[in-house]
Amino acid sequence: MTRPPLPPFDPDSAPVKVRAAENAWNTRDPETVAQAYTEDSVWRNRDEFVTGRAEIVEFLRRKWERELDYALRKQLWGFRENRMAVRFQYEWHDAGGQWWRSYGNELWEFSPAGLMSRREASINDIAITPADRRIFGPRSPEDENWELPLH
8 A cells, every 4th residue: 555645755745745644634533544654653642652553543532532623734844755844733622611722743754655654743732712713624725825823
């Protein structure tokens, strides 16, 4: 199985790969998201370590049970050959109704088939009010060129 675009990435293919990841994560479907990773993919997500698709699916199920109405934006930071650096923000609310914005950076490494074999994510959360929200679901044509603000 291959997952284009394939490495080595270039200025045209790298942003396509990042947008594909954003689109997949915005489905909030653990099985769909996990298909972009190798069978033995290794993750560090905050303080949790995950290995393999089965653990990825379980991790994502737990995540989206807790992070309700999750909506994500990713932006390419840099790339070289089969590696990328990505920054992201997502918004969600907890069961009590508190809204959060999560800021993060990811390091990605891809197999020759274009599947992600390694993902390292550092993430910080801040409480926001509903009026502070700026991400309202998957990217639409109106926010196609939306840039990630620093705060």
